[in-house]
Each structure stands twice: as structure tokens, then as C-alpha cells.
Amino acid sequence: MANQFVTIKDFARAAMPRLIEHLVFPNLIHKDYSDDFAARKGDTIQVRKPVVLEARDFDPDQGVVAEDIVESTVDVTLDRIATVDVGIEALQGATSIDDLTRVFIDPAAAALAQKINADGLQLYRDVYAAVGEAGKTPSSLADFAAARKQLNLQKVPVSGRVAVWDTEADAAFIALDPIVHAEKSGSTQALREGSIGRIMGMENYMSQAVKYHETGITAAQAVKVNGKVEAGSASLSLIGSALTGKLVKGDLIKIGENTYTVTADSAPASGNAISDVSLSPCLPEIADKTDVTLVGSHTANLAFHPMAFAFVTRPLPAPGGVESYVTHYNGVSLRVVRGYDMQHKREMLSMDVLYGFKTLYPELAVRVLG
Numbered sequence: 001m002a003n004q005f006v007t008i009k010d011f012a013r014a015a016m017p018r019l020i021e022h023l024v025f026p027n028l029i030h031k032d033y034s035d036d037f038a039a040r041k042g043d044t045i046q047v048r049k050p051v052v053l054e055a056r057d058f059d060p061d062q063g064v065v066a067e068d069i070v071e072s073t074v075d076v077t078l079d080r081i082a083t084v085d086v087g088i089e090a091l092q093g094a095t096s097i098d099d100l101t102r103v104f105i106d107p108a109a110a111a112l113a114q115k116i117n118a119d120g121l122q123l124y125r126d127v128y129a130a131v132g133e134a135g136k137t138p139s140s141l142a143d144f145a146a147a148r149k150q151l152n153l154q155k156v157p158v159s160g161r162v163a164v165w166d167t168e169a170d171a172a173f174i175a176l177d178p179i180v181h182a183e184k185s186g187s188t189q190a191l192r193e194g195s196i197g198r199i200m201g202m203e204n205y206m207s208q209a210v211k212y213h214e215t216g217i218t219a220a221q222a223v224k225v226n227g228k229v230e231a232g233s234a235s236l237s238l239i240g241s242a243l244t245g246k247l248v249k250g251d252l253i254k255i256g257e258n259t260y261t262v263t264a265d266s267a268p269a270s271g272n273a274i275s276d277v278s279l280s281p282c283l284p285e286i287a288d289k290t291d292v293t294l295v296g297s298h299t300a301n302l303a304f305h306p307m308a309f310a311f312v313t314r315p316l317p318a319p320g321g322v323e324s325y326v327t328h329y330n331g332v333s334l335r336v337v338r339g340y341d342m343q344h345k346r347e348m349l350s351m352d353v354l355y356g357f358k359t360l361y362p363e364l365a366v367r368v369l370g
Contacts, residue, residue, distance in 0.1 A: 011100070012336040018105060018109035019113055020330050023116060029311055030310045031310070038314065038315050043077070043314070044076065080357075081354050082119075084107075084112060087349075088348065114208070114209060125261065128261040136369070161303065163205070165210065166208075166301055167206060167208055221243070223292045241272065245269060247274060261279065263279060303366050316333070323338040333353065
């Protein structure tokens with residue numbers, strides 16, 4: 001690099017606050033970070049789930065009922081590394097940390113954050129509760145009310161509720177007068193700039209990384225349950241007068257008043273039937289030939305409590321024989337490495353983050369279809 005006084009530590013310390021500013025989804029959910037040990041991609045660690053307690057009415061005759069505090073854990077695989085890598089020659093024109101920030105640090109932090117946001121919002125596939133209509137963009141206060149109602153029905157704690165909307169919903173919402181005048185809030189720049197405002201007890205944000213879910217079903221008519229389902233089952237079979245394609249992870253099906261998410265891709269339909277469709281949550285007893293609605297492709301906006309999901313990071317180890325520096329802040333660990341690529345005979349600068357996401361309590365979230 002042209003300026004020999006700019007160190008790897010300078011890079012890391014300049015990049016970390018910018019990375020935090022660009023994150024949206026990870027800043028809205030439960031974070032788990034520890035610098036006790038370095039980890040590698042593929043490592044599985046145990047994360048404590050946030051404790052959930054129940055408030056009861058006080059009965060003066062019976063007295064209080066003590067609740068046990070049970071801390072459970074969940075396995076999280078650190079299966080993601082977001083990385084940005086450039087050749088040192090690309091930075092030769094930079095003569096100061098300000099130049100390096102402009103040509104590399106800011107764009108790299110934004111790119112890392114975009115990938116991390118996008119990976120985290122894939123968790124929509126674990127969320128089975130849904131409101132709205134597939135293919136119809138949320139565009140009115142009624143959509144906020146529907147999300148709020150569903151969260152209330154699921155007994156989601158009122159404090160801390162948030163929602164993340166796609167760009168189409170954001171464009172519709174910001175034209176609404178009550179939202180134009182809503183107070184903007186947020187703890188980081190990305191949250192402030194993406195804030196739609198606090199509406200109906202939820203802090204609402206826009207993210208360009210909200211996912212569009214595409215079903216694997218290509219045709220479906222008169223779909224019904226194929227065979228009686230016993231209470232507690234986690235799968236069922238379907239049959240229809242015209243049923244082709246397959247169900248994919250994240251597809252939604254409705255049976256009566258209940259909605260379920262498909263937890264694994266099914267086999268392709270054969271003879272207008274699909275067997276052994278894995279679903280969550282567990283099913284009640286369902287009679288043979290009960291009507292089923294297959295929800296179509298949709299944008300998966302999310303309304304949720306922060307405890308619904310977890311963002312887990314651990315520091316990456318320092319590679320041997322090269323210059324590197326690891327920094328962490330606000331539940332995120334960032335590594336910067338300067339090394340030599342022998343295969344291509346060039347010096348490289350790398351910035352990367354090791355992380356994993358996990359759904360902790362899917363009952364604390366709802367999809368708002370668009």
C-alpha cells in the first residue's frame with residue numbers, strides 16, 4: 001500500500017464501526033458472542049436460549065407459584081464466512097486512511113453487511129405463522145394491524161417488537177400520512193436510514209435483503225390430506241386432482257385456521273400425490289380428505305420479537321506466517337489479513353466475518369406476505 005503507516009490494525013478498527021452501522025437484521029435480534037476461543041467454519045457451538053417466564057394472576061388464597069428457571073441450549077453451526085478480498089495493487093493510489101476508507105473500507109463493510117443481512121433473513125423459512133396475501137404488497141395500516149394481531153394471538157411480548165419490510169412495502173408505507181410523521185429511531189446509521197417509524201407498537205425497518213420465497217409447486221387443485229394424521233405428527237401426505245411439482249423448505253400450507261411451514265424439500269409429486277411432507281409445528285389430529293391450501297410464492301416480510309432469532313459470531317484464528325488483526329465490538333468479530341497468494345503471485349488484503357444464524361423461538365415471529 002502506498003501509505004506504509006496504515007497498518008492492518010488501522011484497517012480493522014476503521015472497518016468495524018462501519019460494518020456495525022450497515023447491519024440491520026443482526027442488530028434487531030439476540031446476539032451471542034464470545035472471544036474465549038477462535039473458531040473455524042463448520043464448528044458447532046452451544047448457545048444459551050434466552051429464558052422465557054410466564055406472568056400469572058396473583059391469587060391471595062393460593063399464594064404465589066414459583067417458576068423454575070430452566071436454561072436450555074441450542075446447537076448453532078458457524079457455517080458462514082462473509083469475505084471481501086482485493087489485491088494490494090488495487091489500493092496503491094490511496095495515500096491516506098481517508099483514501100483507503102473511500103476506496104475499500106466503506107465498500108467492503110457495506111458488502112459484508114449485505115451478505116450477513118441476506119443470510120439472516122433466510123430464517124423466514126422457519127416461521128410458520130403468516131398474515132397477508134401472497135403476491136400482494138403490504139401497503140396500508142391494516143397490514144401493520146394484521147401483524148400486530150397475529151403477534152398478540154401468539155402471546156408475543158409487547159416490548160421490543162420489530163418488523164423488517166422489503167423495498168416495495170417500504171415505498172408504499174412511506175407515502176402514508178401517519179408514517180410520514182412517525183418518529184424515526186434506531187441505534188445505528190443503517191437502522192436510522194432504513195427506519196419506517198414506530199407503528200402500532202413495532203419499530204419498522206426496510207431491508208433490501210428481505211427474501212422472495214418461490215414455491216416448488218407448479219400446479220395445485222383441490223388439495224387434501226391423504227390419510228388420517230395423528231396428533232403430534234410432524235409430517236403428512238397430500239393428494240389433489242391436479243398436483244405437480246414439489247414442496248420446498250419454507251413453503252406454507254394452511255389447514256383450517258392453522259398455518260404450517262415445510263421444513264425440508266419433499267419428493268416431486270407422483271400421481272397427483274406428495275408423501276411425507278415434513279412440517280412445523282407438530283400437527284393436531286386431522287381427518288383424511290381435509291382441505292388444504294398451499295400458499296404461493298411470496299415476499300417474506302417479518303414481524304418478530306428479538307428473542308425469535310439469534311446471530312452468533314466467534315473470532316476467526318490468526319493465520320500463520322501472515323499479518324492479521326482481529327477486532328470485535330457489539331457482538332460482531334471482524335478479521336483483517338494481509339498475505340501473499342503464491343498461486344497468482346500477488347499480495348492480498350482480506351476482510352472476513354465468521355457467523356451463524358439460528359431460529360430460537362419461531363412462535364415469536366410472523367411472516368407478512370407480499
